[in-house]
Amino acid sequence: MKIHKYSMSALMSLRSKMNEGILSLLPEVFIRGITLLALINLWKAAMQSASDLEIGISQMLSYTYASAILSDMLVVKTQASGWLSEGVLLRLYTRPLALLSQLVAETIGGWAASLALFSLPMALAAPLFGISLKPASPFFFVSLILCVSLGFAVDALFSCLSIKLGHMNWLVGRIRQAIAALLSGSVVPIKMLPFGMGEYMRFQPFASLGGATLSIFVGSSDTAQTIMLQIAWNLIIWPIALLALKKSQEGIVSYGG
Amino acid sequence: MEAKTSLKQFLRLLYMSAKMDLAWLLRDSKYALICMVVDIADNIAAISTVLLIAGRIGSIGSMGFDEALFMMSYSSLLNSLYIMLGAGNNIIISRVIGRGQLDHMLIQPLPLITQLATSGFAPFSGFGNFIVGIALMSASIHRIGMSITSLWLLSLLIYLIASLAIIASMSYLSAIMAFYAPVAAEEISSTAIDDAWPLSAFPLSGMPAIIQVALLTVFPYGLISWFPSMCLLGKPPLGLSSYYPVAVAFVLSNAAGYMFKKAMNYYTMKGSNRYVPHGFRR
Amino acid sequence: MSHTDFAVSVEGASKIFIQRQRSKNLLSSLLRPEKKEIKALDNVSFSIAKGEFAAYAGPNGAGKSTTMKILAGMLQPTQGSVSILGMNPAKDRIAIMRKLGILLANRTELWWDHPISQSFEWKKAVWDIPSNIYKQNLEMASELLGIGSLLGAFARELSLGQRMRADLAMMLLHSPEVILLDEPTIGLDIVAKRQMIDFLKLINKEKAATIFVTSHDMDDLEEMAQRVLMLSDGKIAYDGSFEGLRAITGSPTRLTVAMEAGFSLCLDGAELVSVENNVYVFGLDAEKLPINSLMQQLSNAHGVKDVEIRKAPIEQVIAGLYAEWE
Numbered sequence: 001m002k003i004h005k006y007s008m009s010a011l012m013s014l015r016s017k018m019n020e021g022i023l024s025l026l027p028e029v030f031i032r033g034i035t036l037l038a039l040i041n042l043w044k045a046a047m048q049s050a051s052d053l054e055i056g057i058s059q060m061l062s063y064t065y066a067s068a069i070l071s072d073m074l075v076v077k078t079q080a081s082g083w084l085s086e087g088v089l090l091r092l093y094t095r096p097l098a099l100l101s102q103l104v105a106e107t108i109g110g111w112a113a114s115l116a117l118f119s120l121p122m123a124l125a126a127p128l129f130g131i132s133l134k135p136a137s138p139f140f141f142v143s144l145i146l147c148v149s150l151g152f153a154v155d156a157l158f159s160c161l162s163i164k165l166g167h168m169n170w171l172v173g174r175i176r177q178a179i180a181a182l183l184s185g186s187v188v189p190i191k192m193l194p195f196g197m198g199e200y201m202r203f204q205p206f207a208s209l210g211g212a213t214l215s216i217f218v219g220s221s222d223t224a225q226t227i228m229l230q231i232a233w234n235l236i237i238w239p240i241a242l243l244a245l246k247k248s249q250e251g252i253v254s255y256g257g
Numbered sequence: 258m259e260a261k262t263s264l265k266q267f268l269r270l271l272y273m274s275a276k277m278d279l280a281w282l283l284r285d286s287k288y289a290l291i292c293m294v295v296d297i298a299d300n301i302a303a304i305s306t307v308l309l310i311a312g313r314i315g316s317i318g319s320m321g322f323d324e325a326l327f328m329m330s331y332s333s334l335l336n337s338l339y340i341m342l343g344a345g346n347n348i349i350i351s352r353v354i355g356r357g358q359l360d361h362m363l364i365q366p367l368p369l370i371t372q373l374a375t376s377g378f379a380p381f382s383g384f385g386n387f388i389v390g391i392a393l394m395s396a397s398i399h400r401i402g403m404s405i406t407s408l409w410l411l412s413l414l415i416y417l418i419a420s421l422a423i424i425a426s427m428s429y430l431s432a433i434m435a436f437y438a439p440v441a442a443e444e445i446s447s448t449a450i451d452d453a454w455p456l457s458a459f460p461l462s463g464m465p466a467i468i469q470v471a472l473l474t475v476f477p478y479g480l481i482s483w484f485p486s487m488c489l490l491g492k493p494p495l496g497l498s499s500y501y502p503v504a505v506a507f508v509l510s511n512a513a514g515y516m517f518k519k520a521m522n523y524y525t526m527k528g529s530n531r532y533v534p535h536g537f538r539r
Numbered sequence: 540m541s542h543t544d545f546a547v548s549v550e551g552a553s554k555i556f557i558q559r560q561r562s563k564n565l566l567s568s569l570l571r572p573e574k575k576e577i578k579a580l581d582n583v584s585f586s587i588a589k590g591e592f593a594a595y596a597g598p599n600g601a602g603k604s605t606t607m608k609i610l611a612g613m614l615q616p617t618q619g620s621v622s623i624l625g626m627n628p629a630k631d632r633i634a635i636m637r638k639l640g641i642l643l644a645n646r647t648e649l650w651w652d653h654p655i656s657q658s659f660e661w662k663k664a665v666w667d668i669p670s671n672i673y674k675q676n677l678e679m680a681s682e683l684l685g686i687g688s689l690l691g692a693f694a695r696e697l698s699l700g701q702r703m704r705a706d707l708a709m710m711l712l713h714s715p716e717v718i719l720l721d722e723p724t725i726g727l728d729i730v731a732k733r734q735m736i737d738f739l740k741l742i743n744k745e746k747a748a749t750i751f752v753t754s755h756d757m758d759d760l761e762e763m764a765q766r767v768l769m770l771s772d773g774k775i776a777y778d779g780s781f782e783g784l785r786a787i788t789g790s791p792t793r794l795t796v797a798m799e800a801g802f803s804l805c806l807d808g809a810e811l812v813s814v815e816n817n818v819y820v821f822g823l824d825a826e827k828l829p830i831n832s833l834m835q836q837l838s839n840a841h842g843v844k845d846v847e848i849r850k851a852p853i854e855q856v857i858a859g860l861y862a863e864w865e
Contacts, residue, residue: 024441045318045463
């Protein structure tokens, strides 16, 4: 069965993370946990003296918490650029499976470890910090799927950019990191950007990634409008990503080995 | 016994690294420019969270916007020095260990510490960030209306060195895991430093005491930017001495040196069954 | 001779690695990993005289690369002692590296995104090579390895053969007294291989450099080295000349006889190795079966079209040995 092939790829990806033992995964979990706790307290410290904000403190804390536990999905990062720079991405062409589907399967497999070791325990611990993780709208799940889908398309575009820039994977990684911090709204809600920038910034494609989904999660945005925007960006970015991937195939297979 | 390196040889090695950095910049100026722009954008993005919050709300805890800006400028300046001195994975050392690339260092007729101290020196490609850091710091000092003395500049230099020593020590201490689990811990230094950079850039003013104490002792991320910035602003937090970051840097770097030496002994017994060429001597 | 008279001296060296076994069950693999002891080297002793060109051969996993890493001080033996030019690699790493050149299989010491000349200049600074020696060695390498035109090229742009030549040239810039080469000819085409072999022979002869080389290509090794050490299961299984290696297999000479159709051939004292398209290949020991007796048997035989006598190909000899060891 075809699905078995993909689930096997996902499992291999998970195994490659788990093979070295559970202890090896803990440092990352630990850093993420401490950063989240500090960030929550940063928001608390900042917002206690604030008034007239577009978003309330409990909403903001839920936003930050959900952003941390869903971070892998909110701004998708596949192994594509890394494999490209190591010259091993072409191995995906040697398997009887579609390139993108393999990437998706392996990426989802990679998420499983962090979902089990970080997201699940932190979600269970949320009430201890007085944080609610109940979505404000059931459409949050629809929005999350659209966000993940758009994330894969954007990731494919970044991989193609990496080829264009002579396989400078680390450089593309940093561009992506800067964009995620500034434009996706996954750390600071787009709505809270100073000088009224939020009104315009929500229309740019990166805002349809994590920020859009989180704003539906806490109920700080118009659900229908946000989902429509996400659908629109999916419809625009995916064809461009597929075309770019096709055009980049030569660059992928002729590099390294 | 590892032989000593003379100052002349040390400087010549630094010069060689700088020369190669400049050659790389001049040879591929288009990419070099992109790299510098991206570095600057990344540096600004790293401090954007705090600046956006402080900008929108006006303060964070007891820290006003201008003070937050000063702290971010310190963090930015530190980031530029970190990039200038750690360009060859010599600070993010778990990559070198995990990828089995230490062997390349062991065949050089130089003490390992000399190689590690000199091989990542990239003063030209990290210069853009340095300028951003200086500009941000000048702006914040101007806004605060602080008067700058030579003693203050000396303090700034000492704090920056202490912060770098804490960063390198934390990276090397965590990288010890890479000797034992090369695949799993290949990126552990990056997790401890790069991934945790936002944590080091959080102003801890106004946070619960337990978080402040934890981040100044067991997980000393608060000593990387926040504590030195507060000292430079003349407000050492929690009643601690302004020498505290320097003392921690001294203790941590000695501990890291000792532990790393022990782990190297293990490496020469066990070796590495893994070798990947990527990221090596780019 | 004391160990200081040798370029390389290994006494009773053993190396044991612990390998973690992964079971199919994720959980038990995480919580209770099984461990297995691997003996990479088992009480190995040998020495190589100054100026000698010795080969180190053995099947995959025999312990060749482990030996090379121990000699270079990257690994320490679990037991036994090692010395290079009278020094202990574990203690005198820096002093040894000034006199040692090493190239490990499939690795490059060149800077990837820099021109070759830049890597060479870096080496000059790090190894503290005097300018006159550097210039002299660079000229020699440029001439003999033909890398003059490659000096301005980036390492990443070179073909494997070009990169190996550049790596070899870089390795020689500090005039090493002892050279350790792990699989230097792997993946090279005939021309590149030829160039490398000729160069190494010349360095050994004219600069009196001691060379210790591993390879799977026994023909290459036989051409370069005067002596071969065979490693099997971490133990030295043979140490001597290539001729001696042929002799221990019992039939060091190959006699190939082409027969006319319808005729067959049987020779006393010779072992039939193969018959294909009426071409008979015999293995024989020339000392036990004198050539005049052999010629007499052949002249008495009917239907002989062509005869060829040569040494048994070393690859076949080794293949026989490996099969025996398994």
